[in-house]
Amino acid sequence: MRVKSLSAAALLAGSAAAFPYQNEAVLSGKPANQEKAAAVKEAFQHAWDGYIKYAFPHDELHPVTNGYGDSRNGWGASAVDALSTAIVMGNQEAVQTILEHVATIDYTRTDSQVSLFETTIRYLAGMLSGYDLLKGPASNLVSDESLVDNLLNQSKNLADVLKFAFDTPSGVPYNNLNISSQGNDGATTNGLAVTGTLVMEWTRLSDLTGDPEYATISQKAQSYLLDPQPSSGEPFPGLVGSNIRISDGQFTNGYVSWNGGDDSFYEYLIKMYVYDPKRFESYKDRWVLAAESTIKHLQSHPEPRPDLTFLTSYNDGNYDLSSQHLTCFDGGSFILGGTVLGRQDFIDFGLELVNGCEATYNSTLTGIGPDSWGWDPSRVPSDQKEFYKKAGFYINSGYYVLRPEVIESFYYAHQVTGNEIYRDWVWNAFVAINATCRTDSGFAAVTNVNAKYGGSKDNNQESFLFAEVLKYSYLTHAEDNEWQVHAGDKNTFVFNTEAHPFAVAHT
Numbered sequence: 001m002r003v004k005s006l007s008a009a010a011l012l013a014g015s016a017a018a019f020p021y022q023n024e025a026v027l028s029g030k031p032a033n034q035e036k037a038a039a040v041k042e043a044f045q046h047a048w049d050g051y052i053k054y055a056f057p058h059d060e061l062h063p064v065t066n067g068y069g070d071s072r073n074g075w076g077a078s079a080v081d082a083l084s085t086a087i088v089m090g091n092q093e094a095v096q097t098i099l100e101h102v103a104t105i106d107y108t109r110t111d112s113q114v115s116l117f118e119t120t121i122r123y124l125a126g127m128l129s130g131y132d133l134l135k136g137p138a139s140n141l142v143s144d145e146s147l148v149d150n151l152l153n154q155s156k157n158l159a160d161v162l163k164f165a166f167d168t169p170s171g172v173p174y175n176n177l178n179i180s181s182q183g184n185d186g187a188t189t190n191g192l193a194v195t196g197t198l199v200m201e202w203t204r205l206s207d208l209t210g211d212p213e214y215a216t217i218s219q220k221a222q223s224y225l226l227d228p229q230p231s232s233g234e235p236f237p238g239l240v241g242s243n244i245r246i247s248d249g250q251f252t253n254g255y256v257s258w259n260g261g262d263d264s265f266y267e268y269l270i271k272m273y274v275y276d277p278k279r280f281e282s283y284k285d286r287w288v289l290a291a292e293s294t295i296k297h298l299q300s301h302p303e304p305r306p307d308l309t310f311l312t313s314y315n316d317g318n319y320d321l322s323s324q325h326l327t328c329f330d331g332g333s334f335i336l337g338g339t340v341l342g343r344q345d346f347i348d349f350g351l352e353l354v355n356g357c358e359a360t361y362n363s364t365l366t367g368i369g370p371d372s373w374g375w376d377p378s379r380v381p382s383d384q385k386e387f388y389k390k391a392g393f394y395i396n397s398g399y400y401v402l403r404p405e406v407i408e409s410f411y412y413a414h415q416v417t418g419n420e421i422y423r424d425w426v427w428n429a430f431v432a433i434n435a436t437c438r439t440d441s442g443f444a445a446v447t448n449v450n451a452k453y454g455g456s457k458d459n460n461q462e463s464f465l466f467a468e469v470l471k472y473s474y475l476t477h478a479e480d481n482e483w484q485v486h487a488g489d490k491n492t493f494v495f496n497t498e499a500h501p502f503a504v505a506h507t
């Protein structure tokens with residue numbers, strides 16, 4: 001079935017009119033929507049077939065020209081990033097292809113500069129998650145056990161290639177690496193997110209292999225972020241600066257946000273607690289501080305639309321009234337933290353953030369939200385005055401590059417509240433993406449979400465289309481399962497920042 005063939009009226013019927021601003025029925029036992037789940041599977045198959053035909057084993061498809069790119073070291077990023085989605089969809093053929101491919105990767109060789117962060121969240125996490133799922137609840141999918149064991153061997157091989165990055169005077173790693181020369185780009189600082197979004201993957205690797213080194217070096221790097229020095233690096237309790245000096249682990253500024261560059265540091269604080277509440281209680285304490293400070297200092301309501309909530313960024317007494325698609329993971333983080341800790345105030349605030357991010361989708365011509373926007377009354381572009389008055393924000397960048405964060409937070413809202421409206425919002429976003437970004441071979445980024453047809457198509461299909469957009473869209477409509485996010489504190493899987501589900505630790 002092609003989603004395009006469904007009428008908009010049929011798709012949108014069922015959307016409740018009022019914003020559900022309370023915690024409703026729990027999800028467990030809620031029936032799947034088979035038809036919509038199948039439509040998302042069809043989209044995955046479409047993109048997978050195009051990738052296999054025109055781009056495999058390269059990193060990503062160029063979906064307009066039917067070519068390929070190697071922006072992620074040339075090891076087949078889309079294949080590895082697609083693995084956990086193919087598993088949860090039960091797509092045996094794709095899983096087999098990916099496992100056979102992983103067995104052929106030589107992680108010691110690449111011509112590119114390697115990003116420690118991107119390689120960790122996409123490749124290392126893709127393989128570890130595949131291992132957790134195929135050794136656990138999806139063990140029926142693969143008969144050749146050696147291919148599954150190889151996921152862990154290759155995870156270790158990759159980490160052994162990358163681990164020299166942590167070999168610095170402080171233990172704060174370099175991010176941009178030359179793996180042939182064991183060199184780096186000469187940076188003197190590292191960013192908050194790229195430093196603080198390694199600990200889940202590297203700890204999981206240690207827990208699975210029994211070799212403590214990976215956990216030790218990643219937790220050492222993280223230790224500077226949990227105890228920020230000097231005090232100017234923590235302008236509000238729990239909210240920290242964006243850059244850390246590699247020589248001594250000191251923060252070099254007090255610029256605070258949940259935007260790209262900072263984002264997944266906060267995401268991992270609470271997720272590490274979900275992963276193992278015994279070992280990572282102090283991470284949770286830092287997340288709680290950050291969450292409370294965020295509610296107190298960073299929430300902002302646009303003048304023409306006081307009903308909307310966005311997060312500002314802060315620097316040296318000044319607030320910047322702008323936000324990003326990347327930031328929209330924030331609702332999901334508050335909802336997860338709220339449900340795990342039994343804090344209704346966090347869930348409620350998370351739902352407000354979700355509502356704000358949804359407004360960036362429902363205000364545009366395509367039904368997809370922009371990459372960045374602002375709501376500073378003194379900076380409204382002259383050609384967006386009317387749009388700003390109605391929508392409550394103006395568009396800074398109208399690109400949509402197949403990012404997942406808005407759908408991701410809708411997913412958490414749905415799983416935790418059980419409220420159907422969030423499932424409808426996921427579906428609306430999926431339908432809009434399918435209608436606007438789909439090409440003959442896959443899905444393309446678009447240049448202007450507030451123009452007819454999304455402006456023009458940009459010739460790239462990021463691997464996170466497979467890992468995240470299609471996974472969250474699918475899981476929202478699929479049957480309940482062990483790997484799904486659930487309300488409460490009994491989750492048995494936790495998703496890394498690239499949506500790869502990790503089995504939680506048994507300690």
Ligand code: DMJ
Nearest residue numbers: 264326403404464497498
């Ligand atoms: C993904 O690689 C991850 O979600 C990361 O945390 C942020 N950037 C992209 C998606 O936008």
